[in-house]
Amino acid sequence: MADVEELLRRRLAPAFEAVAGQPVDPAIRRSQHADFQSDAALALVRRLGGNPRDIAARVVERAELGDLCSTVEISGPGFINLTLSDEALGRLLAETTADERLGVPRAERPQTVTVDYSAPNAAKEMHVGHLRSTIIGDAAVRLLEFCGHTVIRQNHLGDWGTPFGMLVEHLLDIGEAEAAHELSVGDLNGFYQAARRKFDADETFQERSRRRVVLLQSGDEATLRLWRMLITESQKYFLAVYELLGARLDENDFYGESYYNDQLESVVDELAELGLLRDSEGAKCVFPEGFTGRDGDPLPLIVRKSDGGFGYPATDLATIRHRLRKLHATRLLYVVGLPQRMHLSMIFKTAEEAGWLTPPARAEHIGFGSVLGSDGKILRTRAGASVKLVDLLEEAVTRASAIVADKNPDLDPETRAAVARAVGIGAVKYADLSTDRVKDYVFDYDRMLSFDGNTAPYLQYARARICSIFRRGGVEPPRDVAPLTLTEPTERALALQLLGFEGLVAQVAENLEFHRLAQYLYSVASAFTSFYENCPVLNAEGDVRTARLVLCDLTARTLKLGLDLLGIESPDQM
Ligand SMILES: NC(=[NH2+])NCCC[C@H](N)C(=O)O
Known part of the structure; x- marks a missing residue:
């Protein structure tokens, strides 16, 4: 346990509690005036009256900080400024460097987490939204697995519904061999658009497509075989993209919309029994509480269309029920673009009203924005097509x-x-x-791709340079060391950064705000640069050299592990 903020919090909390007569969050943060600062005394005045400086002084008197801090001062209106002692830093660094996991513990209460991500649509090119979902979802999978949770990957492939009537008919028109070829080389757009053009222009094709959907949904074996071909060929193409990306998604992670097809009927029945279904213009709908349109009328989630068919919402209701009941998920993540916020909120709310989603289980939309081109508009090729x-x-x-x-x-x-x-x-x-x-x-x-600034190449290069220090010096990184001796301010600054890793990982596992991990890694690399400019490493001697080698090694390992959690490789030389 080397999370310094948490250590300080645990020491100050009982002291605050004793003074305030009830639990108080010490509100510790990094500070420019000392290493850390607590401003909790200021807020306490409202409750206790008196002078915040006096309150702070009473807290400091009671807190056991001797083995951690070299100075503890009251400053300004009542801040508590905490400076860690060099001994404490040296001790915590030695503990951290001996640990494979760099101090990050495995979750005490592991959760079962479903991660719904990537989710492209079969026989259609992935767009940059699917790219974002794949990248963010992959990072979530890596981070949560590292923290010791059971992670179930769910690639909610769009592989069902009315477009497949038209797509199967188009496949028949051009022949199976040609279709397989187009799809496997990744010409999904060409295939889809050709089908779409015929559908829009040709009434007989439209009619054929409609009949085909009915055949597909009634389980006609010949139709299913053709449909399966479309799906398999598309999956092959998506798997090639995942491979190129290095995303941890494979053929076993496809739980497409079709997977839930035979559960849709029972979703309708169950919602009806619960009294949650209402007829609205011939469709069966739920009206989850708290969703109203502009006119103030409650918004429907259409579970069964007036023609008897099921759509996207019905599938998502079956999906969430399956994840809760069959997979026993306690945390359900949906890595999906922000435009689907409302849809997902309505699904979550309905699942609560149906009694499927109950605490401590929670569903979270991990939403994201768009990728723009240099013109500030949604990324497209010059020709205006969506990018491959x-x-x-x-x-x-x-x-x-x-x-x-x-x-x-x-x-x-x-x-x-x-x-x-x-x-x-x-x-x-x-x-x-x-x-x-x-x-x-x-x-x-x-x-x-710039080697300057907050970019992957900058961080990768920073780490590769550290690897080369060890190569050049012909030294192994010291791992089993006595408490380190720190002397220079840049050593302290780097040490404090490195010791923040544990706390940061815990935070990001909660909020999945990966930019905070990125920003952290960037700060580590910057602190390393200042340290390295000021402190000779290979030419230092004795304990000073050992401490500096450990700082180098720990920086390299923190960068590597941090990048790895983001799904990014770090080559040893560049
Ligand atoms: N459970 C879900 N709805 N996941 C997201 C599916 C995304 C959908 N296939 C799309 O491309 O927009």
Whole structure:
């Protein structure tokens, strides 16, 4: 346990409680005036009266901080300023470096977490929204697994519904072999658009498509075989994208909409029995509480359409019920773009009203904004078509390859290719994860591939440089060490950053705000730079050298683990 903030909180909390007569959050944060600061005494005045400086002084008198802090001061109107002692820092660093997990504990009460992510639509190109969902969802999977939770990946593939009538008919028109070819080479857009054009232009094709949907839904074996072909070929293409991305998603993670098909009927029955279903213009709807349209009327969630068919909402109701009842999920994450916020809120609310979703289980929409082109509009190709993801990723790798070749011409071709891949794909992922996910961001190769600033290449390079310190010096990183001796301010500053990892990981596992992890890694790399400019490492001696080697090693490991949790590789040399 090396989370310094948490350690201080645990020491101050009983002292505050004794003074206030009830539990108080010490509200510890990093500070410019000392290492940490607590301003909880200020808020207490409202309850206790008197002078906040006196309250702070009484708290400090009672708190046991001797083994952690070198100075504890009351400042300003009643802040408690805490400065850690060099001994305490040296001791905590030695503990952290001995730990594979860098101090991050496994969850005391592991949860079963479903992560609904990626979820492209079969026989249709993935768009950048699916890219974001895949990147963010993959990071969530990695982080929560690392924290010791049971994570169930759910790729909610759009593989059911009316478009498949038209798609199967188009497949028949062009022949199975041709269809398989188009889909497997990733020409999903071409295939889909050709079907769509016929559907819009040709009434007989429309009629055929409608009949085909009915056949599909009634389980006609010949139709199902063709449908399965569409799905399998599309899945192959998506799997190739995941492979290129290095996302932990495989063929066993597809739980598409069709998976829930035979549960839809019983969802309707159950909701009806609970008295939650109402007829509205021939459709069966639920009206979850708290959702009203502009006119103030309650908004419906259509469970069964007037023609008897089921749609997206019905499937999502079956899905959430399945995840709660069959998978016993206690945390349900939906990594889906912000435009679906309302839809998901209504699903969650309905699941609560039906008694499926009850505390401590919770459902969370992990929403995200759009990816924009340099014109500030949704990212498209010059021709105005939606961009093909593979092209986008391959372009990043190609550009990275040129940059890497330029930076380090001595790399052998094989290493260079691997580094280019790590840098190119890492840059795309990091650009996404380092912005607050609810915001839109501009897709800009030059910026994401820059070796300066808060980018993947900057962090990867910072770590590779540290690896080269050990290579050059011919030294192994010291792991089993006595408490370290710290002397320089830049050593202290770096040490404090490194010790913040545990607390930060805990926070991000809760809020899934990956930009905070990115920002943290960037601060670590910056603190390392200042340290390295000020403190010779290989030329230092004795305990000072050991401490500096540990700081180097711990920085490299923190960067590596942090990037790994974001799904980003870190090559040992670049
Ligand atoms: N359970 C869910 N609704 N997940 C998200 C599905 C996303 C959907 N396939 C789309 O492309 O918009």
